[in-house]
Amino acid sequence: MIDEDWHRVCRTTELGDEEVTQLWIGDTPLAVYCIHGEYYATSDICSHHGANLSEGYIEDDMIECPLHQGCYHIPTGEVRKGPACEDLPTYPARVEDGWVFVQYAEDNE
Numbered sequence: 348m349i350d351e352d353w354h355r356v357c358r359t360t361e362l363g364d365e366e367v368t369q370l371w372i373g374d375t376p377l378a379v380y381c382i383h384g385e386y387y388a389t390s391d392i393c394s395h396h397g398a399n400l401s402e403g404y405i406e407d408d409m410i411e412c413p414l415h416q417g418c419y420h421i422p423t424g425e426v427r428k429g430p431a432c433e434d435l436p437t438y439p440a441r442v443e444d445g446w447v448f449v450q451y452a453e454d455n456e
């Protein structure tokens with residue numbers, strides 16, 4: 348049952364350090380990050396005006412929104428700079444056999 352909620356994202360070699368990629372699960376876009384060898388996943392939708400954070404800029408462990416430069420802490424999803432206004436949902440990520448997986452239940456919402 349739990350395994351059904353794990354979604355394959357990409358090979359680890361396809362997501363370099365301080366890079367982000369987008370993964371759609373059903374109608375939901377997630378942002379998946381590699382930060383100093385660790386993998387993280389958050390909602391891809393900025394809480395301010397809905398920009399895709401996977402098109403933003405990573406600095407250290409923060410993602411900056413490409414539209415109005417709001418910032419979030421990637422591991423926790425916490426807002427660190429406005430105008431982003433609500434923390435991001437975060438999701439577990441793991442590596443297995445060279446692949447990155449994210450856990451997301453489609454009935455999450």
Ligand code: FES
Nearest residue numbers: 393395412415417
């Ligand atoms: S849409 Fe992200 S800060 Fe405005």
